[in-house]
Amino acid sequence: xxxxxxxxxxxxxxxxxxxxxxxxxxxxxxxxxxxxxxxxxxxxxxxxxxxxxxxxxxxxxxxxxxxxxxxxxxxxxxxxxxxxxxxxxxxxxxxxxxxxxxxxxxxxxxxxxxxxxxxxxxxxxxxxxxxxxxxxxxxxxxxxxxxxxxxxxxxxxxxxxxxxxxxxxxxxxxxxxxxxxxxxxxxxxxxxxxxxxxxxxxxxxxxxxxxxxxxxxxxxxxxxxxxxxxxxxxxxxxxxxxxxxxxxxxxxxxxxxxxxxxxxxxxxxxxxxxxxxxxxxxxxxxxxxxxxxxxxxxxxxxxxxxxxxxxxxxxxxxxxxxxxxxxxxxxxxxxxxxxxxxxxxxxxxxxxxxxxxxxxxxxxx
Numbered sequence: 001x002x003x004x005x006x007x008x009x010x011x012x013x014x015x016x017x018x019x020x021x022x023x024x025x026x027x028x029x030x031x032x033x034x035x036x037x038x039x040x041x042x043x044x045x046x047x048x049x050x051x052x053x054x055x056x057x058x059x060x061x062x063x064x065x066x067x068x069x070x071x072x073x074x075x076x077x078x079x080x081x082x083x084x085x086x087x088x089x090x091x092x093x094x095x096x097x098x099x100x101x102x103x104x105x106x107x108x109x110x111x112x113x114x115x116x117x118x119x120x121x122x123x124x125x126x127x128x129x130x131x132x133x134x135x136x137x138x139x140x141x142x143x144x145x146x147x148x149x150x151x152x153x154x155x156x157x158x159x160x161x162x163x164x165x166x167x168x169x170x171x172x173x174x175x176x177x178x179x180x181x182x183x184x185x186x187x188x189x190x191x192x193x194x195x196x197x198x199x200x201x202x203x204x205x206x207x208x209x210x211x212x213x214x215x216x217x218x219x220x221x222x223x224x225x226x227x228x229x230x231x232x233x234x235x236x237x238x239x240x241x242x243x244x245x246x247x248x249x250x251x252x253x254x255x256x257x258x259x260x261x262x263x264x265x266x267x268x269x270x271x272x273x274x275x276x277x278x279x280x281x282x283x284x285x286x287x288x289x290x291x292x293x294x295x296x297x298x299x300x301x302x303x304x305x306x307x308x309x310x311x312x313x314x315x316x317x318x319x320x321x322x323x324x325x326x327x328x329x330x331x332x333x334x335x336x337x338x339x340x341x342x343x344x345x346x347x348x349x350x351x352x353x354x355x356x357x358x359x360x361x362x363x364x365x
Contacts, residue, residue: 004090008103015077016111020069024058031057035138044137053138056130063123066115067288068319070108074296075315079308087301097363101297108293115286120254123282127250151175155242157235158266160184165198168239173200178209180235190217195231200239206232249278274334280344281330288348291355292322298358302365322347 032046032054039049062069081087090100153165153175166177178198182191195209214226249257261275295318300311326347333343 004095005103005106008100009107011077011081012074012104012107016070016073016107019073019076020062023065023069024062027061028054028058038140039137042137042139044133049133049137053130053133056126056133059118059123059126060130063115063118063285065323066111067285067292068323070111070289071292071296071319071322072312072315074104074293075300075311076308078297078300079311082301082303083308085303088303097301097365100301101294104293104297105290108289112286112289115289116283119282119286124251124253124257131251153239153242155237157237157242160187161236163235163237163242170239173202173239174198175239178207180233188217191215192217193231193233201232204232205238206234208232249275254279254282273336273340276340277330277333277343280340284344284348288322288351291348291352292319294359295351295355298355298362301362322351325350 028050032049035049036046039046078087087100091097151168151170153163153168155164156162160183162179162181164177164179164181165175168175174197176197178193178195180191180193181189184190192215193209194213194215196211198210199208201208209231210229212228212231214228214231216224216226218224249260252260257275257279261272261279264272264275296315299314299318304310329338329343329346332338333340338346
């Protein structure tokens with residue numbers, strides 16, 4: 001590695017880590033100050049939060065905004081080098097713009113490889129730790145009641161089977177107003193169970209239904225009705241699997257998540273897109289570091305009026321455009337308008353085209 005390469009790598013790495021540490025520290029301080037009252041009201045302490053929540057929350061935060069942090073870091077230190085005419089001097093000394101790009105790619109590749117490992121394996125573990133503390137101490141009483149005691153169940157557990165419940169208590173493992181429906185190939189109801197209440201027996205993996213009315217449809221004009229005070233029945237999904245769990249995908253490593261997605265596809269789950277978004281996002285986000293690194297280099301390696309300030313402003317605007325477009329595409333994918341693959345990789349594709357344009361324009365300058 002030549003002196004020039006070492007110089008670029010050193011500036012890139014030091015600026016990136018400085019920015020990540022400063023922004024993470026500020027974010028933790030602001031978030032802790034806002035949640036301090038709730039933490040103490042729920043029986044915890046600020047020190048416990050700093051030990052059991054914020055280290056894992058910081059991993060999630062850095063990972064979420066990693067591409068943006070890389071982008072702004074490159075904008076900042078490259079603008080500084082440009083204003084000091086170091087980029088101009090390098091090109092005047094016979095170093096082409098393509099050669100200048102080389103150390104940037106090395107650092108971006110290293111960051112992307114680390115991010116891939118973190119996304120697929122380390123982050124899910126950190127999310128488990130983060131969520132455990134969050135749902136124990138950071139939910140308001142109303143939200144905690146909604147999460148633990150008043151969860152509605154409405155789920156498709158197979159291509160032709162559905163389960164509904166008015167509410168379900170995660171702690172007590174019981175709920176009320178249970179309905180199970182099974183349909184035939186023509187989408188006509190052929191079997192139904194309605195129970196006033198139910199318990200989930202983890203030991204035997206069965207639903208214990210109480211005051212259960214059973215309906216079997218034998219033909220268009222003939223039904224069979226039955227009643228049982230207590231009915232034990234296995235279904236193709238547990239309450240934990242079919243509850244609208246917002247964070248279930250983020251707590252699994254990618255191998256576990258892929259298996260989980262296959263099971264959800266077999267059951268005909270309506271939430272498959274959300275899980276696939278999580279899986280594709282884990283790989284597309286690290287790849288975006290290459291695109292945003294090259295875009296930042298292209299925008300900040302030429303002198304312009306306004307200097308570093310203008311470059312930073314432009315960088316921040318583009319970073320927020322990237323985040324906004326990424327979130328919009330994921331939302332549309334969750335709702336089924338676009339495929340998860342397109343939603344995760346679409347922003348990279350569009351910004352890749354934008355990057356190619358600015359990069360080639362800068363290389364020819």
